[in-house]
Amino acid sequence: MFDTQIEWLVEKLWSTPMVALVLLLGVYFTIRMAAPQILRVGEMARLLIGGTGSKQGVSSFQAFAMALGGRIGVGNIAGVATAIHFGGPGAMFWMWMTAIVGSAVALAECSLAQVWKEEVHGEYRGGPAYYIEKGIGWKWMAIAYAAAAVFACAVTGPSIQAFSIAESVDVAWGIEPWITGVFVVILFLAVVLGGLKRIGLVAGLVVPVMAAAYILAGLVVLALNADAVPGMFGLIFASAFGAESMFGGMLGAVIMWGVRRAIYSSEAGTGSGAQAAAAAEVSHPAKQGLAQGFSVYVDTLFVCTITGLMILVTNSYNVENPDGTTIIEYVPGLSAGPAYTQTAIDTVFPGVGSSFVAVAMFFFAFTTLLSFAFYADTNVAYIVRNPRWERICNRVMVFVLAGSILLGSFRSSDVAWNLADLGLGLYTWINLIALVLLSGTAIRVYRDYVRQRREGRDPVFDPEDVGIHNAPVWAKIRERTESDRVR
Structure with a gap:
């Protein structure tokens, strides 16, 4: 009963209105x-490699790596x-479309996070x-x-992250x-208890x-199956619009699964990446x-695409109708998940x-789990403003997250995905x-x-220029930036 209720809630949350809102926002910002x-x-x-960190914030690249760690x-x-x-090959097309418009949404939300970031215990949070x-005034x-x-x-x-690690390790090495x-x-x-700087360092390296390495491996698989690549892309585009007869009756599922998985993977519109973005030291939001x-491109257009193309070009997948009937069964008995990708690579190596x-x-x-710890820490810091209680709550939160990782290793795939x-x-x-609203x-x-770029300047943000009067952190940043220029 619990699983059924969770599944019902997920279907309501991830219904057509959410899909439409994400896509429309992306088109609007574009x-x-x-x-x-x-x-x-x-x-x-x-901009990824420009700038350095400071006592208050990490470098732009480290913030990018933390957000990308959460996305990938x-x-x-x-x-x-x-x-x-569940969506067929055409789901890949809708993942691409969501990534392109979702990149504009990520730009907007991460800029807003920078505008109204705060300095909490000597580190940026937002x-x-x-x-x-x-920005809205609705506490x-x-x-x-x-x-x-x-x-x-x-x-x-953490459930699906931990389950997927445990499942793939079990399959590979028992x-x-x-x-x-x-x-x-x-x-x-060991990493999280070292704080923001250690999380940023590990994410930036890993x-x-x-x-x-993953993208390179995928390119090798595609190169060795080059003769099948044109037909694969033709199948993707035909299936995306219901033109392929086999998938004609599941157009809704094609779009829904493509958009849902793209949002889950890239996190565009969720606000997750914005929290990592707020930790960066930059001169303009x-x-x-x-x-x-x-980072949305790296996640979806590069990494997700490589996975999908490996699976499709080697026919290492099955497709199931919304009613549970099987449309395609290239790998009988294989469940959807890491096993598809493992089978695809095994065909070549x-x-x-x-x-x-x-x-x-x-x-x-x-690295996603590390990003989760940072995101949870950021939001605990927002809710609990008392420094002493905040530290206690953050420690409790870290160990709750650790417990979720341990328990997640045993959950079934369906339950783990639904909870996530x-x-x-x-x-x-x-x-x-x-x-x-913003x-x-x-x-x-x-x-x-x-405007500042067109004037030939390295942009420096002054909130007053855009009608914002409650972003005090930027006054300090502007002073430091101007001081550095003088020196």
Whole structure:
């Protein structure tokens, strides 16, 4: 009964209105900001390596890596396989579309997080809870977001990450899930208890290396199946619009699963990446907004796409109708998840797929767990303003998250995915409503950045220039920036 109720809630949260709202917001920001995610791709990449950290904040790249660590997780391997299983090959197209418009949403929310960030115990903190209170003035809504985010990051979110690590390790090396769970918990605590700087350092080292290795492996699989690539893309585009007869009756599922998994993987519109963005030391909010917009591309257009193409080009998948009947069964008896990707790699490198995916899954999911700890910490800091109680609550939260990791190793895949979707859906709805209400502000902030760039200046943010009068942290940042220029 519990599982059924959770599934019902997930279906309500991830219904057509959410899909429509994410896509419409993305299109709106794309039009009003003149397609920055397309016309400023080079600038996005350049901003990743510019600037350095400070006592208060991490570097732009470390903030990008923390956000990317949160974005790149099991959704990039198991999630893509699930989307293909329930939505067919056409789900890939809708993942791409969601990523392109979602990049503009990420730019907006991460810029807002920078505008209204705060200095908490000498470190920058920010995100939806902070910009909802200061930008909209609805403290009740800000608390609701923070509470939902803590619940999702500490309780429901870790389940699917931990389960996927344990499952892939079990398949690859036959190690019992409880052993894997204990190992992950110990390593997790060793990093997280070192604070923001250690999380940023680990994410900055691990995420780029693992993502590059995974993409390279995928390109090799595609190259060795080059003759099947044109037909595969034809199948993707035909299936995306119901033109392929086999998938003609599941167009709704194709779109829903493509968008849902893209949102879960990229986190565009959820506000998660915005919390990492707020921790960066930059001279203008839009700089980190652009950098974080690029992270959506890395996550979905690069990593998720590689997973999907490997699975499709090697026919390592099954497709199931919404009514439970089987449409395609290329790998009989194989359940949707990491096994699809493992099978795809095994077709090229026999016996290697299970081990490679297990290693990739471990690092992808582990860095996501580190990001969860940071996000939960940020929202606990917002709710509990008393320094002493905040430290106590944060320690409790860390150990609750560790417990969720351990328990998640034993949960079934369906329950784990539903719990993850439940937590994510709760705070995503709140953030999407906030983005609608603050869309004008986000656009003004971005246009202020563009104006200064056209004038040949390195943009420096002054909140007063865009009509914002309650962002005191930026007065200090401006003073430091001007002082550095003089020196």
